[in-house]
Amino acid sequence: MDVTKKVIIMVTGSHRKPDNHKECEKTWIPLLRKMGFKVLTALGNKQVQEYGLLTPNDFKNYYEFTNKNTIQFRTFDDKRGLYDKSIKLPAKWILEETDYEYYFRIDSDSFVHPQRFKQMLIDNFNWAPDLDYMGCCHPWMGWNPHHAGRYFVCRSGHIASGCGYMVSRRAMKVALERMKVLQPFEFQVDDWILGRAMWENGIQLLHDSRIYFESKHRTLIHDYGELGVPDITNKKSHLAIQHYMNGHMEDAIKKLKL
DSSP states (O other): OHHHHEEEEEEEESSSOOHHHHHHHHHHHHHHTTTTOEEEEEEOOTTTTTTOOOOHHHHHHHEEEEEEEEEEEEOOGGGGGGHIIIIHHHHHHHHHHHHOOEEEEEEEEEOHHHHHHHHHHHHHHHHOOTOEEEEEEEESSSOOTTTTOOEOOOTTTOEEEEEEEEEEEEHHHHHHHOOOOGGGGGGGOHHHHHHHHHHHHTTTTTTTTTTSSSTTTBOOOOOOOGGOOOOTSTOOOOOOOOOOTOOOOHHHHHHHHH
């Protein structure tokens, strides 16, 4: 199985500061491309300033490539565009323009360990051939993040964190048909809108602890005592993706000697 041909990866970035996607491009993205993965940076359009009536031309021209590795979607470039540029428009483009079986969305403040990332995909496709939805379950359910583990979850209010999630073509079709923006703030929480469409339609989330949504640079839920927060730069770590790197990606790549 060649997972590099099954999965397309998009890193959700912004033209605005801090433009974390540039740090990704200097560190781990080239390594994934060398392994054979298609990795794009997904941006919004700085010219989009307000919501307005869409014309037929807008629906037809909802994306453009500004270079071979950067796709720009016709939506806000700030947080108001996260839903559009993270899941709605990427899913539309992948289904209409490509034959990739899976879409992996990664936040631009996440660091990826290339070898562990690829092995995580291989392991999960072998373990769950009909996999539709994968990520790090949020809210956290009390599992020990220092241990590798994976569990299926399908319950109200539990979603794959936006630090990095993957959906199949089937899940993308369900999402495009069933996702709903119920409040204005939801345009900023793509993971929540997607997750709600998944649990409401019985699509299970495969929680994999190799994806983690906090780091020593920004701790959200625990301090873990003497163990501290799991650290992807530890050579013995199981982590494949870690969020909230806060400008420390180059330090991570040097420490790991990748």
